[in-house]
Amino acid sequence: MKTSIQVNEQEIDNWLRWLSDYGRSEEGGVTRLLYDESWAEAQTALKDRMEQIGLSARFDGVGNLFGRLEGTESGNAILTGSHVDTVVNGGIYDGGFGIIASLLAVGYLFEKYGKPKKTIEVVSLCEEEGSRFPLAFWGSGSITGKYQKDESLLLFDSANISMSKALNNISFIPDSDNLLRKDIDCFIELHIEQGAVLEKEQKSIGLVSHIVGQRRFTIKVTGESNHAGTTPMPYRKDSLHIASQLIVHALDKASTINSLVATAGSITASPNVPNVIPNEVVFTLDVRHHDEEIIQQYCENIFNYFKEIGAQKGAAVEIDQWLDVKPVEMNKELTRIAEEVVKENELSYKTMTSGAGHDAQVFGTYCKTVLLFVPSVNGISHSPLEYTNKHDLKNGVTVLIELLHKLAY
Numbered sequence: 001m002k003t004s005i006q007v008n009e010q011e012i013d014n015w016l017r018w019l020s021d022y023g024r025s026e027e028g029g030v031t032r033l034l035y036d037e038s039w040a041e042a043q044t045a046l047k048d049r050m051e052q053i054g055l056s057a058r059f060d061g062v063g064n065l066f067g068r069l070e071g072t073e074s075g076n077a078i079l080t081g082s083h084v085d086t087v088v089n090g091g092i093y094d095g096g097f098g099i100i101a102s103l104l105a106v107g108y109l110f111e112k113y114g115k116p117k118k119t120i121e122v123v124s125l126c127e128e129e130g131s132r133f134p135l136a137f138w139g140s141g142s143i144t145g146k147y148q149k150d151e152s153l154l155l156f157d158s159a160n161i162s163m164s165k166a167l168n169n170i171s172f173i174p175d176s177d178n179l180l181r182k183d184i185d186c187f188i189e190l191h192i193e194q195g196a197v198l199e200k201e202q203k204s205i206g207l208v209s210h211i212v213g214q215r216r217f218t219i220k221v222t223g224e225s226n227h228a229g230t231t232p233m234p235y236r237k238d239s240l241h242i243a244s245q246l247i248v249h250a251l252d253k254a255s256t257i258n259s260l261v262a263t264a265g266s267i268t269a270s271p272n273v274p275n276v277i278p279n280e281v282v283f284t285l286d287v288r289h290h291d292e293e294i295i296q297q298y299c300e301n302i303f304n305y306f307k308e309i310g311a312q313k314g315a316a317v318e319i320d321q322w323l324d325v326k327p328v329e330m331n332k333e334l335t336r337i338a339e340e341v342v343k344e345n346e347l348s349y350k351t352m353t354s355g356a357g358h359d360a361q362v363f364g365t366y367c368k369t370v371l372l373f374v375p376s377v378n379g380i381s382h383s384p385l386e387y388t389n390k391h392d393l394k395n396g397v398t399v400l401i402e403l404l405h406k407l408a409y
């Protein structure tokens with residue numbers, strides 16, 4: 001039997017477009033990087049929205065924003081939301097949808113049923129993508145104790161601005177210095193799939209059983225600058241030539257391992273001049289698989305090769321790992337309840353693994369966690385072309401409302 005919940009499709013779309021105006025890029029995407037101006041404006045505007053729907057809103061010391069609807073019974077809070085930051089020129093749904101959906105869901109429940117038994121908190125997590133500083137999941141990582149604030153504040157972005165300076169430049173008032181939350185019952189994240197599986201299989205909802213593990217590295221190859229015309233090929237220590245060989249090896253090797261993916265997404269050469277042999281190349285490597293052992297073997301293998309090539313060519317190869325998130329299984333019981341809701345609403349669904357990283361992965365090792373997907377048109381994400389049909393957004397919000405209703409009322 002279908003339930004009587006009526007969600008207005010247009011309202012979801014309006015709210016998403018409203019949020020995406022903070023950081024709108026020329027290409028029609030969104031760039032909201034941790035602690036930049038658009039980020040600060042978006043969080044402040046979200047705080048106002050929270051207050052408008054009757055939540056008591058507050059920031060913690062790293063800029064996570066919580067909107068709390070106090071329950072009538074004492075006990076730990078149900079947390080629902082996603083991340084407010086984006087990649088550079090990303091889409092409007094990644095992260096934003098989970099926050100907007102949670103606000104709409106909690107607003108709807110409060111209006112229709114009044115106070116819940118269990119406290120519900122909507123969270124707009126400050127950072128997940130790793131787009132500005134060499135760390136990711138800063139929001140969920142701070143709440144769950146994965147990160148120590150003092151150490152992370154010493155990190156620098158590509159413009160050489162420290163995280164501590166970036167944080168000081170924006171004006172939000174944290175309500176306490178305490179980041180770690182010990183009063184969370186469970187975390188619910190609704191997110192776009194960012195892949196094409198649901199669309200291809202014509203399913204409305206994805207129930208995530210596992211999230212892949214992920215490691216990220218920055219690799220620096222130091223060779224020697226010299227004249228591009230007078231230095232014969234055998235005499236060179238060309239850092240870009242060496243880095244290319246390393247990248248090709250890493251990616252070719254990845255292609256031979258089932259389900260493993262590796263990406264060299266960022267590269268800079270110095271001095272980056274046409275007629276100078278580059279003395280230094282810095283590139284990143286992002287490695288993912290659902291089996292930690294396979295990630296481990298792959299990394300050992302390629303980094304041995306990196307060292308060998310470096311030694312052979314007389315160049316230094318430094319490998320700095322700055323992200324390590326393990327593959328995580330979502331909570332079976334919560335996922336079963338979500339499945340029940342999906343079935344009650346006569347929605348088609350698929351149980352699946354997530355190849356993208358999510359805050360749910362960090363919460364997943366800390367408290368009961370469920371991750372739900374709605375389809376992405378053409379599977380496109382991290383792009384201004386990211387899109388989800390309005391009726392799919394609506395299905396997601398409906399499921400979230402009912403799940404929260406079952407858990408909190």
Ligand SMILES: NC(=O)NC(NC(N)=O)C(=O)[O-]
Nearest residue numbers: 128129130136137356357358
């Ligand atoms: N859902 C995401 O887009 N997550 C991304 N960001 C992190 N931190 O994993 C990613 O790269 O998969």
Ligand SMILES: [Zn+2]
Nearest residue numbers: 087094129382
């Ligand atoms: Zn993303």
Ligand SMILES: [Zn+2]
Nearest residue numbers: 083094095191
């Ligand atoms: Zn995301």
